[in-house]
Amino acid sequence: MDSPSRSGVFQASTDARLEAFAESISFDKRLYRQDIRGSIAHARMLQANGLISESDLSAIVDTLQQIETEIEAGDFPIRLELEDIHMHIESVLIDRIGDVGRKLHTARSRNDQVSTDARMWVRESIDQVDALLLELQRSFLGRCEADMDVILPAYTHLQRAQPVLAPHYWLAYVEKFQRDRDRLADCRRRVNQSPLGVAAVAGTTLPIDRQMTANALDFEGVTANSLDTSSDRDFILESAFVLSLVASHLSGWAEEWILWSTVEFNFIKMPQQFCTGSSIMPQKVNPDTLELTRGKSARVMGNLQTLMLLVKNLPLAYNRDLQEDKPPLFDSFDTIIAMLELAIPIVAGSQLQRQAIAARIEEGYLDATTLMEWLIKKGMPQRTAHHAVGAIVGQAMEAGVPLADLSLQAMQQHAAEIDESIYESLGTANAVAAFTSYGSTAPDQVRQQVTSWSERLK
Numbered sequence: 001m002d003s004p005s006r007s008g009v010f011q012a013s014t015d016a017r018l019e020a021f022a023e024s025i026s027f028d029k030r031l032y033r034q035d036i037r038g039s040i041a042h043a044r045m046l047q048a049n050g051l052i053s054e055s056d057l058s059a060i061v062d063t064l065q066q067i068e069t070e071i072e073a074g075d076f077p078i079r080l081e082l083e084d085i086h087m088h089i090e091s092v093l094i095d096r097i098g099d100v101g102r103k104l105h106t107a108r109s110r111n112d113q114v115s116t117d118a119r120m121w122v123r124e125s126i127d128q129v130d131a132l133l134l135e136l137q138r139s140f141l142g143r144c145e146a147d148m149d150v151i152l153p154a155y156t157h158l159q160r161a162q163p164v165l166a167p168h169y170w171l172a173y174v175e176k177f178q179r180d181r182d183r184l185a186d187c188r189r190r191v192n193q194s195p196l197g198v199a200a201v202a203g204t205t206l207p208i209d210r211q212m213t214a215n216a217l218d219f220e221g222v223t224a225n226s227l228d229t230s231s232d233r234d235f236i237l238e239s240a241f242v243l244s245l246v247a248s249h250l251s252g253w254a255e256e257w258i259l260w261s262t263v264e265f266n267f268i269k270m271p272q273q274f275c276t277g278s279s280i281m282p283q284k285v286n287p288d289t290l291e292l293t294r295g296k297s298a299r300v301m302g303n304l305q306t307l308m309l310l311v312k313n314l315p316l317a318y319n320r321d322l323q324e325d326k327p328p329l330f331d332s333f334d335t336i337i338a339m340l341e342l343a344i345p346i347v348a349g350s351q352l353q354r355q356a357i358a359a360r361i362e363e364g365y366l367d368a369t370t371l372m373e374w375l376i377k378k379g380m381p382q383r384t385a386h387h388a389v390g391a392i393v394g395q396a397m398e399a400g401v402p403l404a405d406l407s408l409q410a411m412q413q414h415a416a417e418i419d420e421s422i423y424e425s426l427g428t429a430n431a432v433a434a435f436t437s438y439g440s441t442a443p444d445q446v447r448q449q450v451t452s453w454s455e456r457l458k
Helices: 016-022 025-048 054-072 085-097 110-143 166-191 210-216 226-231 234-260 288-311 320-349 354-360 368-377 382-399 408-412 420-424 428-434 443-456
Strands: 151-156 159-165
Touching (some): 025 210, 085 110, 110 443, 151 428, 159 368, 234 288, 382 408
């Protein structure tokens, strides 16, 4: 049996090799709920505009709902010759109610039908990702009060740079994931425009109400140009781009905590239920979840490249190439959702290795910039202070002591302005307390940010 989409112009059946090559039911069957919901809304619009009768509408809606129940129960036959989920559903509808079922596709093409289904699916998936990002933000935020007394080394070039409060680190990720959520919300606005009713490419001569179906399907509006709508996959590319940024942020966090969990860093201990062992080395507790998060992020970014290459150079309007947008789209959302579902409990359940962190926190001269700024406040030009402190640090390195243990006389050899009061600013705890600028790791600033985010993420 050929697909309902194969018209009377054909005098030969579809080659079985083409059926196998062209099918998409193997991956687009997950759109069945969106397809049935869209079809019911379309049927109601057709009836409201006199294109089908009330009895036709009742038969179509009842049968579509039966089909949905059967699909969810796993009692729905798959036939490659029917190509995709859209033709599968329509074929069964026609088998059961005959010519009434054949009326459903009035004033509709698979082009706008597929786009409608995809937009609804992306919209729902964006909402799911946003909810998970919110929970991840809350996991980071939930650590802040308990970790307020922990000072960590901040790094540049993976070299120790300056001291920061642990909650300042946690809030950095809250900020990153908020930008991701903002981008998702912005993307969702463009996704949430109804293409239903543009038909194949030019619209229709039949009396339809596109706004009615848009309202029924919770779209914010309708697309304005049938040519553009038929060809448009911007909403898929844009969502894939936002997911790539989410993946990048998750990958960076994973890399950081992989390093932090090593013996060399020994900053953090992760929940063992999210770690694995070695087949030969019995002592190993490996951060495989984080490593796979880092690795799977490459898939998400690769999917974006696949989608961008897929649509380049396509003439207006619809081309069958666009069928291939679904696998990378689905994979990106599935992968990000899986990564987030694991990140949330890992962040919430990991423990800072407080003693190990404190034992080495004075290493690396994290307070050197504080000393430089102390000299600037005494009137010394920044470059002069920068050079002088570099010389002081060099002397401390040779002596093998932190700045706070270097004698006043040794420091005054390089900067006569230094007096006994400098020791009130040296050491990581004093250095952290010395910060004042907005957005800094100053304790008051961090507490204000924690309070602000607690209100925002309620």
